[in-house]
Amino acid sequence: MSNLAIIVVDIQNEYFPGGKLPLIGIEKAAKNAAKVIEHARSTKDFVVYLQHESTDSEAPFFTPGSQEVAIHPMVAPLESETVLVKHFPNSFLETGLKELLDKQGIDEVVVIGAMSHMCIDATSRAASDLGYKTMTIHDACATMDLEFDDVKIPAHQVHASIMAALAFAYGTVITTSQYIE
Template structure:
């Protein structure tokens, strides 16, 4: 069996309703993420938690040293699970993630977290570019409403477009239920 790792990307307080970037559907995504995490732990699979921090100490969001950068307790790392701190949407950029995966002999990845249109896409695409087969549990991810050129784009459409793009050429995109079956 191929060695698999689960990347739990940016499920941080900044995305809660009390944070600076509240996401649509985050509670449901957290519940599914917790299920994916529990299943990976039960199988003894590697779990890697990724936490975003602004590159500057005065960053307007994900400000280092604030409560906003902390991982949400329901999906936080257990003792011994690595936490990678990143400054860019791509979890591989400027981090030791690739080296950690290689050192552990990981050959495939499951990706869950936030935001669908940013860090989930960037991380999944980079992983695929490195040759990892990637699975994204779409309902263990969340995003926000966006606007482009005067057009409001609801979070559900942002998420669907992101998952469609990933599924087209970068990842297998499936529900948590299907992943865990």
């Protein structure tokens, strides 16, 4: 096993068509994430999944026990792979992720998943702040249109803004094909 880990964040049914928070480009992002995961498995890199779940059983999104909270079949974990449940955008907050990575001797992480403007951003920044060499694979991530102060921001601009900020100070941002090469 290497000192690199793939952190698969929230690629869950909730974000796909039929879910309550469908993301723009999630199918393409999940296909790329599946390629990254398969590559990691072939090179014996550590793969860990984060699964967002609400703490409220009546929550409108990520309801515990619902089909929507399940990890999407396109990126289904193997029985030998770890799945950590999280309740916050930052995958390190109250999940034991740091302790798990440290126990595995990990010093470099690759972040993929959803949503670019929330959990990918928070997780990538936290990983960098915790001292991990951090890489985000931008085409294995997806987001949604946002609105602020009556201004609608299309998903591609939201995504590009987040990736630009991550690349500026929090690590490397590359494509799936660049990573696999």
